Amino acid sequence: MTAPAAMTAAHGRPILEIRNVTKDFGGVRATDDLSLAIAPGELHCMIGPNGAGKSTFFKLLMGTIRPTKGEILFNGEDITRLPPHQRARRGLGIKFQNMQVYSELTVFQNFFIPLRRNHKPSAMPGLVADILDRIHLSGLEDELVRNLSHGQQQWLSIGMSIALEPKV
Numbered sequence: 001m002t003a004p005a006a007m008t009a010a011h012g013r014p015i016l017e018i019r020n021v022t023k024d025f026g027g028v029r030a031t032d033d034l035s036l037a038i039a040p041g042e043l044h045c046m047i048g049p050n051g052a053g054k055s056t057f058f059k060l061l062m063g064t065i066r067p068t069k070g071e072i073l074f075n076g077e078d079i080t081r082l083p084p085h086q087r088a089r090r091g092l093g094i095k096f097q098n099m100q101v102y103s104e105l106t107v108f109q110n111f112f113i114p115l116r117r118n119h120k121p122s123a124m125p126g127l128v129a130d131i132l133d134r135i136h137l138s139g140l141e142d143e144l145v146r147n148l149s150h151g152q153q154q155w156l157s158i159g160m161s162i163a164l165e166p167k168v
Helices: 005-011 054-062 084-090 107-115 121-134 150-163
Strands: 016-025 028-038 069-074
Touching: 016 054, 028 054, 107 121, 107 150, 121 150
Parallel strands: none
Antiparallel strands: 016 028, 016 069
């Protein structure tokens, strides 16, 4: 499927383009000639039954697996062969189902990891407070992550993704 020309014209150049991406695992085709264009500010949802290729799509997008054919463009740049860390540095972020939190650290210390790249330590308390307010975990900065409920840890993981300030 290809994005309608009217959509890209109305919103400008897509921030993310998937062009004819196919991924084969041996004799199994997980994605088949997938094309998608997403303009800045658009929100999309992907639904489907188990085995439909949703997780494969996101692994292709983040670079943890490579497509059999096709290309992935981010801000007009071909990122198909870039490793995950280079995609993240360009502004592509994802929050997987498995949490990426550090249970032996405090909530605040967990935020230090994604924030340290773009912010001075003196700015971090305010930034952390803002994110905690957005994810409804205000007041838990000094709590050890292992003491949070599973749901709170999931929200913390989402907050850490937000702290990276991804474009997508």
